[in-house]
Amino acid sequence: MKQQKRPKKQPEPDKHSLIRLQSDFFQKDATVLAKDLLGKHLIYNSPAGEVGGIITEVEAYLGNQDLAAHSFKGKNKKNWALFGPAGSAYIYFTYGVHYCFNVVANDIGVGEGVLIRSLEPTHGLEVMKQNRKSEDIYNLTTGPGKLVQALGLDPKLNGSDLTTGPIGIYQSPDLKPVEIEISTRIGISRAQDSLLRFLVKNNQFISGKIPKKVA
């Protein structure tokens, strides 16, 4: 028997079915928050429309106990937002070329954050394709610099409140438990053995380099 065609086009998730996460969700250690962020939606209500996707890869950075963290040597002009309240944005400029986006964790002044490394695109695909000058959905948001470019995140949103501002973290009501894969962090020269990179198991939307899989 022949399959019937779906009468309705599907996959765009309905923004209004998503629940915006509030400060109690963010108020925890970066290692815990990192894992909790997997499977949640990162959505930016941009001037060009709503863009974003499901968080599939993250890394935790732990403040003054973490040699690889930007906050290791304390607060300065560049990293001040990392010391803000849990649930705020830390957007930093690196390699003279790219921006990366973090979710601030833990108490004010601790300097913990979660680097968002990869998304599965769900919102505003056309806008993101334009921003990235690529039609390949696997090349839109699979990397910390790429996803900031795809979403068109404005660096002025550094320090902004993710619970009320134009960038938000959302949970789908029908979110299933996420299976998590763990590895060492990528692109750092110190603390290379810490197992602080977390990925949604078996997802295809991961950043370029091969993870040193451990657990």
Place this chain on the structure above:
DNA sequence: CCACCGATTGCT
């Protein structure tokens, strides 16, 4: 003042 480097990406 100069050299180096970074939680990256893309091209050779």
Place this chain on the structure above:
DNA sequence: GCAATCGGTGGT
């Protein structure tokens, strides 16, 4: 494998 490209840091 390496250039792009910029601001901060540390050494001379």
